[in-house]
Amino acid sequence: MAQQQTQDQIIDGQRQDWNRVAGGWEKWDRFFDEQMAFLNHRLVADARLRTGFRVLDLGSGTGYPALLAAQTVGPGGSILGIDLAEQMLDAARRKAASLKLSNISFQTGDVTTLPFESASFDAVISRFCLMFLPEIPKASAEIARVLKPGGWLAAAVWSAPERNAYLTTPLAVIKQFLDLPPPDSTAPGIFRLAKPGDLAGMLEKAGFTSVTEEEFLAEVRFPSGEEYYESLMDIAAPIQNLFAKLSEQQKTEARQRIVSSIGQFRTVDGIALPIAVRMVAARKPLG
Ligand SMILES: C[S@@+](CC[C@H](N)C(=O)[O-])C[C@H]1O[C@@H](n2cnc3c(N)ncnc32)[C@H](O)[C@@H]1O
DSSP states (O other), X not given: OXXXXXXXXXXXXXXXXXXXXXXXXXXXXXXXXXXXXXXXXXXXXXXXXXXXXXXXXXXXXXXXXXXXXXXXXXXXXXXXXXXXXXXXXXXHHHHHXXXXXXXXXXXXXXXXXXXXXXXXXXXXXXXXXXXXXXXXXXXXXXXXXXXXXXXXXXXXXXXOGGGOHHHHHHHXXXXXXXXXXXXXXXXXXXXXXXXXXXXXXXXXXXXXEEEXXXXXEEEEEESOHHHHHHHHHHHOHHHHHHHTTSOHHHHHHHHHHHHHHHGGGEETTEEEEEEEEEEEEEEOOOO
16 A cells, blocks of 8 residues: 555656646747657657557657657547646647647546557557656556557657766766765666666566667757756756755756756757667567
């Protein structure tokens, strides 16, 4: 029972965190869409989306990769995006309306207990959500249940911290001020699924076959260190939570140190920050 409460608390915390940053996601939407759209295309391909498919997007947030999936499956198909945070979904709905997409809808819910009939989706996609779940094996079983036989799951999660300067630069600076315990590799968080084979193994245990994974390396580009700092702090709820533990004076100093540290990634085209994303694909057996 105590454990159950802890899981509920994690879910509640996630809901509050992402609702809090929904305005930031909408503010920086165009910028991050341009920077990370290639991940949506990769997920659409890995999930083998086709015209007419009914697709579930887990932890859709402000609509990625759901919006691209809706364009891919066309008017004869449909996309359902599920997320804990109503305010993130409100932003996703506004984008779907501005893109005139009528085959997409969003509903609040927890990925760990999917409120859908068994075998009701042709494919499942997810970007940057699964590592935040307290019970990933349970969610894996749920995904297997709602997929039709032969259907594909394609998921993107953050990979190794040492290849994700985009995320770890502010963490390293915050650690100069706070005595943070070493990260618990089994606790939900940004790098929970960074280890090779971790998510893949859970999916195999849940009955998936043809499981593949690849560490996909890329860069996010910013015109300046200031813009990097502003945008990340506006959208990255877990980093915001750590930053909030600093005093006002420490925050000012930390900001300067983050912006200065980002200078090492300067190129002729501005700041180019490395990211490493673990792309995992898996198939429900044909049956
Ligand atoms: C980093 S955002 C990613 C949003 C979007 N997929 C994207 O890539 O832009 C993580 C999202 O996962 C959602 N999330 C976290 N835990 C969840 C859960 N247990 N069930 C449903 N959504 C969850 C959050 O509310 C948040 O919107």
